[in-house]
Amino acid sequence: MSPERESHRRARTLLQALGAEQSAWPDAERQSILRELADSNALRGLQTQEQTLDEWLNQSSVTASLDAQAVALHISQSHAQKPALEVRLGAALERIVDLFAFGSWRSPVAASVTLSVGVALGTMVYVPSDDWSNAEQYSFTVVGEE
């Protein structure tokens, strides 16, 4: 497609997508659309149609009804803020450190935690063979045949 044709097609698309109002068009493409409009009766006809549609769209009567001040007051007074994940993790770590900082029981607890983690890791990593009995039978068979 030639650059002129492409530019015309682009201007048509933007008019159909964004309407007749120049302020609605992307800044970078406004001049190009205006040039195409100046050269094309068909595009000017389309702009008129889009203008009619814009006027109809402007008749929309939806308005906001909430009282912003009351909403802000209600939410900020009745809901606690939730700290960010980093802050929550930091606080949890601090609590754990505090837990182990004092008390004579910290050594047994630390040892049992380490043992539990080790057992858990071992259970996850070690995968037993499906069926050892078959392997055993096979080895006996080989010995018997000999």
Add this chain to the structure above:
Amino acid sequence: MVSDESELVARVSEGDRRAYADLVARHLPAVEVYARRFLGDEYLAQDVAQDVMLVLWQRSDRFKPEKSRLTTWLHRIAHNRCIDLLRKPGYKTLEDAHEPAAQPPTLQETPGASSIDVALRELPESQRTALVLTYYQNFTNREVALIMSSSVRAVESLLCRARGNLKKHLETDQ
């Protein structure tokens, strides 16, 4: 404005109620109007708008000013809430729920609704979203694409189809 809002958001995350009230006053009306145009129900739209403002209060640390404007972030949350509501099984607007089952209300009967609001409600969800965000909420196509998790070209295509459908509606009305 943007850096000013980033500062306000930072203050909100530290528990500053005045900064929060300032941001709510700036953004609540737009979010409520967006939800109302999307859902067509005043009360559900109010719920969505308040939910969004609650997220702003509780989770303002999730807002990344380098990625988008605050209004884009808030509209994205509102959009997702609206979609969740629409896709809930048995979704009904309160206006629908108050009408007798034998005679479901037509959109034309909604009190106070102008013909354009009725026509907007009849558009497919994605076309309506793109049009409302672009035309009424004044977002750029790039921002609409961000809110809708879509591409700029897809948004342009949705807008063309939405306006095309509205033109047909307008022609039959006249």
